[in-house]
Amino acid sequence: MDTQRVQETPREATIVARSDVVVVGGGPAGFSAAVAARRMGCSVTLLERYPYLGGLASGGMVLVLDDMHNGQEVTTTGICMEMIDRMARVGACVYPPEAERVTDWAMYRKWSRWGVFDFRSHVRPHPIVMAATFDPDGWKRIANEMVAEAGVQTRTHSWFSSAIVQDGAIKGVVCETKAGRQAIMGDVVIDATGDLDVVAAAGGDFTHGAYMVTTVFRLGGVDTDEAERVQFEEPERHAALDKQAKKIMGGSWDYWWLKTPLPGVVWCNCPHLVGYDGLSVEDMSKADFEGRKRIYALVQYARDHMPGFQNCFVIDVAPQLGIRQTRLLRGDYVVTKEDVQDRVHFPDTVARGRDYYTPYRAMLPKGLDGAIVAGRHYSATESAQKQSREIPPCMAMGQSAGVAAALAVQGGIAPRAVSPAAICAAVRAQGGDPGDRPSANAKILETAA
Template sequence: MTSVHIAEPEGHVPVVARADLVVVGGGPAGIAAAVAGARNGLSVVLLERYAYLGGLASGGMVLVLDDMCNGPEISVRGLCGEMIDRMERIGLCVTPPEADRRSDEAMWRKWSRWGVFDFHSHVKPQPICYASAFDPDGYKRVANDMVREAGIQLRLHSWFSRAIVEGGRITGVICDTKEGRQAVMGSVVVDATGDLDVAASAGAPFIQGAFIVTTVFRLGGVDTDTAERFEYEEPEAFNAIDREAKRIMGGSWDKWWLKTPLPGIVWCNCPHMAGFDGLKIDDLTRADFQGRDRIAALLAYVRQKMPGFENAFVVDVAPQIGVRQTRLLDGAYVMSKEDVMQRRHFADSVARGRDYYYPYRTLLPRHVAQLLVAGRHYSATSAAQRISREIPPCMAMGEATGVAAALALQADVTVDKIDVARLQAVLRAQGADPGDQPAANAYVAQAAA
């Protein structure tokens, strides 16, 4: 089909807000960036296209926070840990107590259906670890509280359109809204869109990646006690049904259903669907249809065959498709798979995951001043990102960018010229773990920086 274009009138876009820091994307990384910036004295505008905060944690219903401990050592702290504490206080988050974080059959049977185990471990049964199962509305509520308390100007229903760049420096962004196109100006901008929308629009180099997508869903009316008893007391029959359920879905993690803080409601981080581009409207539309078809087929099967699921029903399908990888920043440093697998430590580490480290340079775009990146679109190869993109370390990246923006504006320097040692010290003083102190199992290179 021949491409057809329509000429748009340039017109004038009203400036509706100005701030020290503009964060685009209200997912986990964006929430952390905005709150960290505001708590360090910045005026902050947070822009989000949906009617809620939380991104793939809430809207995508990725309902386990993991990859935040290195054996018994908690490696992601700070704002992520605060969110967990707040959700626990309202009864919408479950975390294994320290005494239960070990490898034995009793703990596996008690906790594995919560998804709070070290899925990277080769020990059997895999150890129960510091991880949290949470409710999506709980995440939204806590995010609202933290943003409101920090005095952040939140603008929901604001869909990013393009970056405003003047002389190689980003100065703001334009959003599409029900009120028309609106401009928001900022001294520093953080791209927390997940798809690198802002940095790509601003002209920063990037690569294209791809991975599976998922239409996450929840089922209600499940008798989890009966289902678990069947799994352990009739393993041969359970395995046969479990295999067929996974075949119907076309792919899933080992445990396709997990418990949630709400009784009788389980969440299913599946089906896994390959071959879809998370930046293409046709692909996203087909993925949504295909996912719902698979969910319907699965439900019909397990209602008939799986003890405990006889009265199951679909509670909801996540409003956001679980896109794991699209554009990836080609930044000041590109994280490799070897960096992640070898636990390479960097002198300029400002965030940690399970046992890997993010140097500040992976958050810095090239060729665009005053722009930072936080989230799953950080500077990495496709293979590296697949194993280092979980929600807690994305929050740690966001927290680092918010503090970095504050330090840059306080020192009157661009974000690429800040004192990283000072950034690390501030993050640690505020309860985060920037990874400046390598763990015992880290690989410290001769020329780490």
């Protein structure tokens, strides 16, 4: 036996499901893709490795939905807004009413600790915009309801293992489960894994990027009224305390804690950890340990020194490490940083974020048929992805991917042959905005590069 490798014998997998569309990954993009395809009338199987849907939204506890407003209009609608509204109806989501989305110090004081302001703006105070704060279990609850209502065959506890490829096209996938290896066959496979697991396993082209990772956590027992009072009425005292808290963490956003729909419970999108590879078992294990160590050091400091935090306690640490970037698809088109910053509108635009657009070609693996990619691992440069990877635009991409897959199945054609105009029309019929109507400040490309 080779001292470095083990040769496995050929293995088999039992085919447990066949459907028109197979979606791998039940995060925001995959969930949206599955619901959209099923609403088009296709049979859909959704595969998820964890026992819940939501990915980094619920399991990673990325509890603010932003990047969905360009200053003049809400740009990400469709399934994303449906999720927000349904969570709000059960008390699991909070967002500012339209009348309060203004640039005003009173509104900033009221809403900023919900995280619903335009943090990219150079205006002070930051404008309050359409964004939403939600409860992670609220997301899981509503996601379950929506896939059940749509009729999606959902298989959790199914860890993707390998892609089934024939004649240059993906025909299905194999998952590892407690019941053994299981195969799920489909006419179109949507890779919504976040790490491009399916396309990479099928031999698709990609680059390997990296960005900071985060061990997100929540604190209970926080007097948010007192904490906010000190922030706005004793700014020098607040700034000194906040500076030390961030030093203990070793890295965080400007607002390291935000309010949630649960009274006295705050969301801490920190500590940020750099130098870790989200594809490395060793690195992820180290990040988990280091993150908890910093969390409890911060909690002790907050109890001892920070107004409103004297009785705080850790409720939970996110079960999923906050991974922002790993594999990125090298698709038929690679979105650049300039495309995002210049608001380039493509002739094959099928999704939009804050004020940027996603071409359908950036969702198609080069030289590989039968697959569509949706999520943070779409075809973009590392710098472009860092500016366009938020949850709402990934959900918009997922909805368009699900629609595209359904159109491919119904037309008996490859995903690459589906008309972007047809995708946009179907997304609009579902209540979404695919970005086919560019905003006034968009840079319009008349032909595909």
